[in-house]
Amino acid sequence: MFYELLGRITFLAVMALAALLLVSLILGILLVKKKRILLPKILLFTVDHFYFQLKKVASMFGVRESIVDQIGIELRNTLGAQSFAMVEPKDRILVVPQCLRHPKCPARLDSTEGILCKECGLCVVKDLKGEAERLGYRFYTVPGGRFVERIVKRVRPKAALGVACYKDLNMAMHELSRSRFAVQGVPLVRDGCVGTEVNLREVFERMRLGIEDAVASVSPCEEKTHLSGR
Ligand code: SF4
Incomplete structure (x- = not known):
């Protein structure tokens, strides 16, 4: 029985x-x-x-299995947009992966700051860095997820916008949102170890959430770039 x-x-x-x-x-x-x-x-x-x-x-x-990660990212983007928009730009960080770099990138890796972009213009990291700093963000190009954890512990931002492949991005957003962190994310449109691509306009739009006068001043790279990796 x-x-x-x-x-x-x-x-x-x-x-x-x-x-x-x-x-x-x-x-x-x-x-x-x-x-x-x-x-x-x-x-x-x-x-x-x-x-x-x-x-x-x-x-x-x-x-495709990656749709599960895409669902997680879309949900957190939707549910977290309002709280992200309320955080001042100086308390936000933008983190992008080093795989966006050009193969001939001259920048070196710093053990605390990540890749120190020299703004040579060979890849979109220069554009992302320029727009992030123009808006008041702290900007990091990182070699991996562990590096993000270290940056968050050291810098203690209140919000983070990340760019990564679906799986890494979903995992990172999940981890960060557990500590009541305001998160937003933009997945790579082409992932891999090198030669990856991101939708630059999508990153710019998310960066500007809650920053009222941001759109009025359009960065020069945006006028020529919609989808770009290198
Ligand atoms: S713009 Fe790209 S290739 Fe040039 S230094 Fe920065 S990360 Fe490297």
């Missing part, structure tokens, strides 16, 4: 979890493809707590 009851409860729990994962995947696809956000808190709970299971369900249905 006891084992039969236990079996039924287990079966119901498994079915409920399968239904939750399936509904979450459908809601997530709606969010990514149609920009329609439904039950965001439940969706975020599923992405955070059933990350690997959700990826399995996605691949079972022929959906």
Whole structure:
């Protein structure tokens, strides 16, 4: 009798979890493809707590697994935009990955500040740095996720905007938002170890959240660049 009851409860729990994962995947696809956000808190709970299971369900249905990371990023961008916008630019950081650099980048790595861009103009890091500093952000080009943790501990910003591949970005936003940190993120449009690309305009738009007079002064690089890596 006891084992039969236990079996039924287990079966119901498994079915409920399968239904939750399936509904979450459908809601997530709606969010990514149609920009329609439904039950965001439940969706975020599923992405955070059933990350690997959700990826399995996605691949079972022929959906690329990275969509789970994309859903997490879109959700945090939507839910966190308002609190990010309330933070003063001087308390914000912009962190971009070193894979955006040109292969012939002349900059050197500093153990606390990351890559020290010389603004040679061979890649978009110069444009990102210029706009970030113009708005009052602190800007970092980093060689990895551990470096971001060190910067956050040392600089103690109140908000962070990150650029990275889907998986790294989702993980970083998840970690930072656990400590009530205002986060925003822009995924790379082409990832990899070198020669990656980011949508420059999207980064600029997120950078300017809550900065009223920012759009009035358009940086020169924006007039010529929409999508760019190098
Ligand atoms: S602009 Fe790009 S290639 Fe030039 S120094 Fe900065 S990071 Fe390196």
